[in-house]
Amino acid sequence: MKRINYLAKGILAALVVVMFAQCSGKKTDADESVTAMGVAPSGLKIAYVEIDTLLTKYTFWNDLNEMMMKKEENIRATLNQKARELDAEGKEFQRKVQNNAFVSRERAEQENARLVKKQQDLQELQSRLTNELQAENQKNSLQLRDSINSFLKIYNKKHKYSMIFSNTGFDNLLYADKAYNITNDIIEGLNERYAPSQKKK
Incomplete structure (x- = not known):
């Protein structure tokens, strides 16, 4: 055995x-x-960019965000003002109905129809402005992606990386040596590239 x-x-x-x-x-x-x-096979050169850090320090993206926040505030102010006006007109209509201030029932119905139409117009305006804001946000996101991709192609002509990863929190990279982090290089280059277009304004 x-x-x-x-x-x-x-x-x-x-x-x-x-x-x-x-x-x-x-x-x-x-x-x-x-x-x-x-x-990694020998000779493979890799790097990564922390997207969260890039977005907080990229002047172009901060300017876009500031512009969008102002636009959103303006839309909110416009809609709130129109809603207040409509509310005041509605209360005035109720007061007149209670005090029999309308010369005829037909006149009261006309005023009611006008207020209903005004409310529908306000809802349509809110929907249209919200959709326009969303479309502009999507356009801005595409502009951001294009500006980063365009710069990385130029940047990589000199640095010759085989791969550049993006990292948002722990979404993609669970661990990476800080030596491979090129975030600050990319932010600096993007901001230098954006600066001339700011001066033209």
């Missing part, structure tokens, strides 16, 4: 040695899949 165990262990050891020799001797499909999964 012991002899069978020794024999089995000897065969197993021999198989392990043969497999190890084969694996180290030639590149297999498994090797290729390991490389594809992120084990």
Whole structure:
């Protein structure tokens, strides 16, 4: 029985040695899949950008956000003012109805129809302005992405990175050596590139 165990262990050891020799001797499909999964081949140059930091320090994006906040405040102020006016007119209408101030029932119905129409117009205005604001926000997001992508192409002509990752919190990179962090370089370059267009204004 012991002899069978020794024999089995000897065969197993021999198989392990043969497999190890084969694996180290030639590149297999498994090797290729390991490389594809992120084990960097020699010479691969990688970096990452912290998107949260970039967005807080990129002047172009901050200017866009400030402009959009002002626009949103203006829309809110306009809608609130119109809503207050409508509310005041509605209360005045109720007061007149209670005091029989309308010369005829037909006149009261006309005034009521006018107020209903005004309320519908206000709802339509709110919907239209909200949709316009959303469309502009989407356009701004595309502009942001295009400006970053455009700059990275120029930046990478000099630095020759094989890959540049984006990182938002822990969404993409669970761990990365700070040596690969090029966020400040990118922010500085983007802001320098944006500065001339500011001077033209």
